[in-house]
């Protein structure tokens with residue numbers, strides 16, 4: 001019997017991707033963030049300062065491909081992760097142009113995010129937060145909890161982020177979790193870690209041109225969005241110094257970048273307490 005002719009198929013091939021601003025707007029809407037509102041999330045008594053509504057949590061989880069079932073036995077890990085995702089969409093990271101022009105950006109990260117901005121139709125004046133979210137979403141298709149991973153550890157596994165158990169919010173505050181999302185997503189494009197100079201069993205970067213550098217770049221962009229006199233700005237800035245200290249300890253040669261100079265960082269935070 002002669003084979004039946006195949007029904008004609010029409011392929012619509014589009015060269016452009018959906019605008020990257022839309023998922024960002026939708027997430028902000030789901031989390032009821034008013035235009036221009038950038039609450040500073042910090043950790044008070046071990047609990048995140050901001051409560052996320054069920055709609056907001058659900059939306060952020062779906063947006064980032066969070067496998068909720070895997071987190072059933074680890075509600076604190078899920079909560080910490082979602083607070084990090086919330087900070088990513090809620091905080092003021094400046095504009096796309098400022099982020100890409102930052103002296104703290106490594107060449108590969110700058111080029112990759114510039115291409116992403118172009119593909120997503122984000123202009124230089126668009127919020128950098130939308131670009132960071134687009135980056136995380138394009139490199140991580142799923143985030144799941146893995147019980148046998150070391151506590152507080154996160155890792156990148158072929159387009160997936162895996163997260164270990166979180167036992168206290170104080171140890172995994174929202175800014176840190178947001179920067180972990182940036183770190184793991186950047187594994188999709190950045191150089192691999194090598195051995196730490198003094199700890200051969202641990203994974204470090206040779207300099208700030210690696211994935212830890214991309215994480216530090218994001219934290220600094222966030223710190224620049226803090227305004228003097230803003231609620232929690234000084235404590236939140238202090239939290240960013242602790243985060244940068246951890247990151248810089250994972251870089252063999254941070255060079256003379258001020259991001260890895262705690263005294264310079266403290267001086268910056270001091271100015272935020274002034275009204």
Ligand SMILES: [Zn+2]
Nearest residue numbers: 183187193211
């Ligand atoms: Zn890593």
